[in-house]
Amino acid sequence: MHVIAVSNLKGGVGKTVTSVNLALALYERGKRVLVVDLDSQCNATQYLDSYDSSKPGVAEVLLGKPPLPAEKAIRTTSFGVDILPATFALIGATSAIQQDTLRSRDLRLWHSLTPLADVYDYVLLDCPADLDVITINALLCAHTVLVPIKVDRFALEAMTRVFEAVESLKQSFDTHIISVRVLFTVDERVSANQQVKEMVESALPHGRCFSTTIRKSVKVVESTLQNSPLLIYAPRCVASDDYRSIAEELMQA
Ligand SMILES: Nc1ncnc2c1ncn2[C@@H]1O[C@H](COP(=O)(O)OP(=O)(O)O)[C@@H](O)[C@H]1O
Numbered sequence: 001m002h003v004i005a006v007s008n009l010k011g012g013v014g015k016t017v018t019s020v021n022l023a024l025a026l027y028e029r030g031k032r033v034l035v036v037d038l039d040s041q042c043n044a045t046q047y048l049d050s051y052d053s054s055k056p057g058v059a060e061v062l063l064g065k066p067p068l069p070a071e072k073a074i075r076t077t078s079f080g081v082d083i084l085p086a087t088f089a090l091i092g093a094t095s096a097i098q099q100d101t102l103r104s105r106d107l108r109l110w111h112s113l114t115p116l117a118d119v120y121d122y123v124l125l126d127c128p129a130d131l132d133v134i135t136i137n138a139l140l141c142a143h144t145v146l147v148p149i150k151v152d153r154f155a156l157e158a159m160t161r162v163f164e165a166v167e168s169l170k171q172s173f174d175t176h177i178i179s180v181r182v183l184f185t186v187d188e189r190v191s192a193n194q195q196v197k198e199m200v201e202s203a204l205p206h207g208r209c210f211s212t213t214i215r216k217s218v219k220v221v222e223s224t225l226q227n228s229p230l231l232i233y234a235p236r237c238v239a240s241d242d243y244r245s246i247a248e249e250l251m252q253a
């Protein structure tokens with residue numbers, strides 16, 4: 001099982017679109033894939049057309065007394081991948097975890113996902129736009145941290161903070177992180193963007209950026225409005241092709 005935490009402190013950079021469509025691209029390549037929605041906004045759950053507040057989700061897994069086993073909350077989707085869904089019960093989970101001193105705070109997700117090690121090839125963790133205890137739980141499960149960056153003026157700063165967080169976690173915990181990699185999303189291929197990309201690439205060791213970037217496509221926004229992943233809604237659009245290339249890059253790593 002290879003766990004990929006999709007994380008950036010900034011919102012609106014393509015974390016959810018990437019988690020879901022990369023999951024689909026890996027599934028198309030024959031992999032067994034789970035998406036874990038860790039954001040109380042539940043966007044990944046909605047995008048996979050799986051929102052149902054009457055059923056348990058990741059909140060019960062992280063907060064239940066006793067914790068609900070993950071397999072009891074995981075559901076199949078009609079798109080081939082499985083989801084450990086979020087519900088709005090996840091709002092306030094951060095402070096609930098902080099206040100519950102009887103259980104480990106940072107390794108809850110790790111304990112919940114370990115029994116699934118033989119069930120899935122890839123697990124994608126769609127993180128909130130925050131560096132809270134939920135994101136720490138995700139980073140402590142991750143083998144790869146994937147940092148989506150929407151190419152703009154503030155891209156470098158947000159990215160640097162994720163890299164710093166990973167470094168400081170490595171000093172306090174035995175992490176499983178093998179690599180931290182940047183993915184440029186919503187790429188318009190204009191020259192100003194090219195400058196930002198070059199800045200980011202030169203600030204990082206070689207090979208930290210995926211060589212594929214995700215091109216901007218109106219189909220992405222349309223697919224989110226339809227609650228249908230891009231690879232299903234518009235399988236031939238440029239951004240779908242790009243997510244397939246990212247899946248290949250990941251599988252080769
Ligand atoms: N390749 C793309 N082309 C055009 N729009 C995109 C692309 N990727 C993401 N978006 C749009 O950007 C917005 C933010 O994406 P989202 O995945 O929800 O970000 P996050 O999870 O980081 O908050 C959404 O409206 C989405 O439709």
Ligand SMILES: [Mg+2]
Pocket residue numbers: 015016017039043044
């Ligand atoms: Mg999101």
